[in-house]
Amino acid sequence: MKFLVPSALIPLLALVTIETRAGAQSPVPITKCGQVLNQPGEYVFTGALDKQECPGFSCSSAGGAITISASNIHLDTAGHGVNAICAAVVIVDGVRDVRIDGGGWLLGGSGLIIGKDSRVVVNKLSDIRGDPDLGSTETGIEIRGANHVTVSDNNIEGVFGIHGQVDDGVFVNNKISGLNIVNNGLVLTGKNNVIKNNTVTLSGVSAENNAISVTDQNRIQGNTIHQAAVGISLAGNSNIVVRNRVDGASPPSVPVASVYGIYVGQGAAGNKIECNTSTGNEFDLYQKNGPPCLDIWRKNHYQTSGGAVACIQ
Numbered sequence: 365m366k367f368l369v370p371s372a373l374i375p376l377l378a379l380v381t382i383e384t385r386a387g388a389q390s391p392v393p394i395t396k397c398g399q400v401l402n403q404p405g406e407y408v409f410t411g412a413l414d415k416q417e418c419p420g421f422s423c424s425s426a427g428g429a430i431t432i433s434a435s436n437i438h439l440d441t442a443g444h445g446v447n448a449i450c451a452a453v454v455i456v457d458g459v460r461d462v463r464i465d466g467g468g469w470l471l472g473g474s475g476l477i478i479g480k481d482s483r484v485v486v487n488k489l490s491d492i493r494g495d496p497d498l499g500s501t502e503t504g505i506e507i508r509g510a511n512h513v514t515v516s517d518n519n520i521e522g523v524f525g526i527h528g529q530v531d532d533g534v535f536v537n538n539k540i541s542g543l544n545i546v547n548n549g550l551v552l553t554g555k556n557n558v559i560k561n562n563t564v565t566l567s568g569v570s571a572e573n574n575a576i577s578v579t580d581q582n583r584i585q586g587n588t589i590h591q592a593a594v595g596i597s598l599a600g601n602s603n604i605v606v607r608n609r610v611d612g613a614s615p616p617s618v619p620v621a622s623v624y625g626i627y628v629g630q631g632a633a634g635n636k637i638e639c640n641t642s643t644g645n646e647f648d649l650y651q652k653n654g655p656p657c658l659d660i661w662r663k664n665h666y667q668t669s670g671g672a673v674a675c676i677q
Contacts, residue, residue, distance in 0.1 A: 391440065397429040397448065404436035409444035409468060428454035428477065435460040441468025441489065448472035450500040455481050457508075464489070473500030475522070480509040487516050494522030496544040503527045504540070507552075525564070526550045533557040542566035548574045549592070555581040565590040568618025575610075578603060591618055595642065596626045602634040612645035624650050625666065633658035641665040651675045 391406035397413050413429060428451030432439070439453075445468035446452040452470035455462055457479035465487040470476050475492035477500075478484055486492070486505065494503040504520035507513060507528030514534045520526060524547070525540035531554045540549045540562060549564035551574055559582065564575040568591035575592035576584055579600035587608045589595040595610035605626065612622030625642030627650045628635055637659065642648035648666035651659065657675035669676045 394430065394439075397446070400427065400431045400433055401437055401439070402433045404434055406438050406440070408440040409442050409466070412444045413446045413448075427456065428452055428474070429472065430454075431456065432459060432462055435462070437462050439464045439466075441466035441470075443467050445469030445489075445491075446471065449498055450474065451477050453477070455479055455484060457481065459484075463487070469493070471495065473498035473502060474506050475504045475520070477501070477506045478508065478510045478513060478528075481513075482510065483512045484510060485514045485516075486518060487514070489518045492518055492520045493543070494524065496523050501527070502544070507533075522547070524548045524551055526552070528552065530554045531556055534560075535562060536560045538562045540564045542573060546570045546572050549576055549589070551577045552582070553579045555579070557582045559584045559587060561586045563588045563590075564592065566592045568592075568613050568622070569620055571620050571623060584608060591622065593620060593622055594624045594627050595622070595645070597624070597629065598627065598632050598635050599629045600632055603636070605635065605637045606639055608640045610640070610642040610645065610648070612643065612648070614644065621646060623647065626650070626664075628652055628659050635659040636662075637664060638662045639664065643667060647671075649676050 391408040393410045394407055395410055401407055429446045429448035430453045432455045450472055451474040452472040454477045459481045461483045463485040467488055467490055469491040471493045474494045492504045496502045502523035504522040505526045507530045509529050511531045513530050517537045520538055520540045521543050523544050547566050550559055566573045571593045573593040574597050575589040575595050577597040581602045584605045585607055589610045591613045596605060610625040614621040622645040625645040625648040626637055630652045647670035648668045650670045651672040654672035654675045661676045
């Protein structure tokens with residue numbers, strides 16, 4: 365049986381065919397340092413980009429070894445990556461809807477810098493590293509005023525693992541390790557971020573190390589923390605801290621003893637700290653304020669406490 369297509373629909377069908385073919389175009393290959401991704405679409409690494417191949421580009425103040433300057437971009441590392449002098453990848457301000465995945469690596473003085481952007485996803489990279497022996501921020505992922513950033517299932521290393529200002533971010537299932545003497549895990553300003561099911565292991569060689577530090581209205585849940593001078597630090601209000609485990613360490617296992625497991629800073633209020641386990645620290649739980657008690661501590665498992673101990677349960 366034959367079906368006749370009305371003549372009025374033929375131009376529309378032709379347009380659909382063209383759009384389908386355009387959508388099926390091959391990804392643009394990433395073949396050199398200094399490449400700028402300035403058009404929406406799919407991009408893919410075809411091999412590793414080493415820092416010896418691109419001195420100068422990787423230390424550019426305008427971008428990184430690879431610079432993303434357009435919205436609606438998918439960067440597939442395809443098991444490869446960048447080994448840069450300064451920032452491996454930079455997303456410039458004003459970009460939306462960027463996804464970076466594919467199991468590869470972003471290594472440099474910064475692994476990834478995210479500007480004032482929205483809806484950025486970084487998923488399942490084998491290593492994102494800010495090397496203290498190089499330039500830039502020495503941060504795995506530096507965030508400079510973004511919102512709706514999702515960082516999940518990555519291995520992240522740096523003097524800071526993840527650092528910066530972000531609202532409505534989601535940071536889940538990452539393994540974060542500190543590099544150098546002073547090192548920190550996730551240190552974020554901003555609100556409405558979810559930090560969940562991450563494992564943070566620091567060097568245990570400085571009293572300045574913070575594993576997780578936040579300001580206001582964030583949720584910190586189900587994380588595991590090892591060898592931090594301060595496991596979880598709350599500098600602001602209305603955070604929820606639930607079912608985390610903070611394992612401190614003392615000499616001789618590490619050079620510097622863990623001081624605070626969970627710490628609520630001066631002036632912070634309305635925080636809920638419930639059902640956490642904190643052991644092996646000088647103060648497993650520490651409440652800076654009170655009485656009167658400004659925060660809620662309930663059903664936590666701990667051995668030592670400090671500050672306003674009457675407020676802690």
